[in-house]
Amino acid sequence: MALLTCENVALGYDSRVVLSGVSFEVNAGDYLCIVGENGSGKSTLMKTILGLQKPLDGVISFGDGLRQTEIGYLPQQTIVQKDFPATVREIVLSGCQARCGRRPFYSREEKRLATDNMERLNLSPIANRCYRELSGGQQQRVLLARALCATRKLLVLDEPVSGLDPRVTAEMYALIRRLNREDGITILMISHDIAAAIQEADHILHVGHELFFGTREAYLRSPSARRFLITEGGDAV
Amino acid sequence: MIETIQMYLQFPLVRYALIVGVLIALCSSLLGVTLVLKRFSFIGDGLSHVAFGAMAIAGILHLTNDMLFVMPATILCAVLLLRTGQHTKIKGDAAIAMISVGALAIGYLLLNLFTTSSNLSGDVCSTLFGSASILTLTQAEVWLCTILSVIVVIIFILFYNKIFAVTFDEDFARAAGTRVEAYNLLIAVVIAVIIVLAMNLVGSLLISALIIFPAMSAMRVFRSFRSVTICSAVLSVCCALTGILISIIAGTPVGSTIVAVDIGAFLVFCAISRVKRRSPGGG
Numbered sequence: 001m002a003l004l005t006c007e008n009v010a011l012g013y014d015s016r017v018v019l020s021g022v023s024f025e026v027n028a029g030d031y032l033c034i035v036g037e038n039g040s041g042k043s044t045l046m047k048t049i050l051g052l053q054k055p056l057d058g059v060i061s062f063g064d065g066l067r068q069t070e071i072g073y074l075p076q077q078t079i080v081q082k083d084f085p086a087t088v089r090e091i092v093l094s095g096c097q098a099r100c101g102r103r104p105f106y107s108r109e110e111k112r113l114a115t116d117n118m119e120r121l122n123l124s125p126i127a128n129r130c131y132r133e134l135s136g137g138q139q140q141r142v143l144l145a146r147a148l149c150a151t152r153k154l155l156v157l158d159e160p161v162s163g164l165d166p167r168v169t170a171e172m173y174a175l176i177r178r179l180n181r182e183d184g185i186t187i188l189m190i191s192h193d194i195a196a197a198i199q200e201a202d203h204i205l206h207v208g209h210e211l212f213f214g215t216r217e218a219y220l221r222s223p224s225a226r227r228f229l230i231t232e233g234g235d236a237v
Numbered sequence: 238m239i240e241t242i243q244m245y246l247q248f249p250l251v252r253y254a255l256i257v258g259v260l261i262a263l264c265s266s267l268l269g270v271t272l273v274l275k276r277f278s279f280i281g282d283g284l285s286h287v288a289f290g291a292m293a294i295a296g297i298l299h300l301t302n303d304m305l306f307v308m309p310a311t312i313l314c315a316v317l318l319l320r321t322g323q324h325t326k327i328k329g330d331a332a333i334a335m336i337s338v339g340a341l342a343i344g345y346l347l348l349n350l351f352t353t354s355s356n357l358s359g360d361v362c363s364t365l366f367g368s369a370s371i372l373t374l375t376q377a378e379v380w381l382c383t384i385l386s387v388i389v390v391i392i393f394i395l396f397y398n399k400i401f402a403v404t405f406d407e408d409f410a411r412a413a414g415t416r417v418e419a420y421n422l423l424i425a426v427v428i429a430v431i432i433v434l435a436m437n438l439v440g441s442l443l444i445s446a447l448i449i450f451p452a453m454s455a456m457r458v459f460r461s462f463r464s465v466t467i468c469s470a471v472l473s474v475c476c477a478l479t480g481i482l483i484s485i486i487a488g489t490p491v492g493s494t495i496v497a498v499d500i501g502a503f504l505v506f507c508a509i510s511r512v513k514r515r516s517p518g519g520g
Contacts (some may be wrong), residue, residue: 104396
């Protein structure tokens with residue numbers, strides 16, 4: 001059974017439909033990129049998958065024993081976080097909040113999980129540094145480690161490289177690729193960088209006026225990709 | 238000077254004042270960090286004006302214990318403010334400004350229309366800027382204040398990790414199934430309780446200072462959420478003790494003396510953070 005299935009989903013705010021007729025499925029181990037113009041409903045789709053808002057129509061279902069609260073989410077940074085006094089360890093540990101449930105304090109296993117994930121993303125040397133003093137790339141890795149604490153199976157990444165310089169962007173993509181290929185974590189990434197999406201992902205969901213869902217190869221042959229690539233001035237193909 | 242303090246400490250009223258002052262300072266500083274970081278500090282300000290309005294109504298109704306009316310009214314407004322901030326078309330900050338200024342105006346108007354007191358402006362002034370009322374607390378009031386403070390501290394410790402999660406990233410918390418709205422509501426209710434308690438100490442206009450200054454000072458120097466919280470609690474208690482003692486000895490108004498000490502501490506912490514940033518390895 002698929003990890004995540006969307007059937008004929010319609011999305012929007014206050015019954016104003018932004019996007020409708022979205023159907024796709026994500027299997028364990030997939031690397032799916034959601035692309036589309038600004039305002040095409042990518043973020044709305046992601047928020048609906050995460051359960052932050054309800055779909056106006058259609059069904060979103062989870063399989064393979066995945067629950068909606070067990071998705072590892074990497075949101076875009078907020079203004080509040082820019083000046084937040086918290087250490088890397090405190091933030092990564094807060095990824096265990098779904099496991100923790102109603103218990104007031106984190107257990108020893110949860111603390112170990114946080115330590116392991118910091119090690120995995122090479123954050124151990126800066127575990128006690130303050131979040132607001134880190135570089136943009138380090139901050140993203142901290143939030144990624146927090147997302148890994150929340151999930152074993154599925155990561156949802158919202159524009160994970162926005163605001164990063166080219167070198168750090170490449171490192172970030174390499175890190176995500178490693179999590180997908182070596183650790184078998186399913187990736188669902190929102191991106192407006194179509195060239196990188198085609199390079200990194202094995203499945204593409206294109207939202208906007210025309211909907212497309214399929215493998216990377218099929219997408220490259222599709223008319224919507226051609227048009228999008230030309231208007232974006234993309235020359236990566 | 239120590240002898241003078243010892244002499245004053247023999248009066249139970251002074252001891253009550255110190256106990257209540259310390260408890261209120263502790264409670265108000267705990268949530269200060271969250272309030273500042275969540276951009277909720279204006280809610281504290283708005284609620285204190287609401288508490289003033291409620292106090293005026295309680296005074297007119299000649300309630301024996303005005304806290305029984307002021308507390309529920311302020312909590313109700315806290316809930317309303319939080320909702321308006323999230324859902325309605327009127328922008329959150331504008332709604333808060335409307336409610337707080339409205340409460341202030343209506344409160345003063347009602348006091349003028351119905352008052353029986355011969356010294357109206359004196360009464361208003363002491364409600365706004367704090368008064369000697371902290372030195373005239375009854376034993377029952379001290380108990381009420383102690384119990385509420387203990388409840389606030391226990392709630393804060395039990396929900397510390399959740400409050401951190403909700404403060405740092407609401408969307409992530411919501412995606413992880415944490416009931417963000419419930420915790421926001423809890424925070425707002427606790428703030429309302431703290432504000433009503435703190436009115437005794439510093440008066441309704443100066444409460445925000447008690448909530449914000451220790452948090453801002455601690456954030457200058459410390460770098461983890463835990464150390465910022467602990468530092469702001471310790472700092473707030475020290476400033477309140479110093480302020481109360483100074484005001485007793487020098488005969489200055491309690492509320493504004495405490496706030497002045499808080500401002501002084503803030504300046505000191507600013508200076509420390511400057512020095513730390515310049516020295517290598519610090520920051």
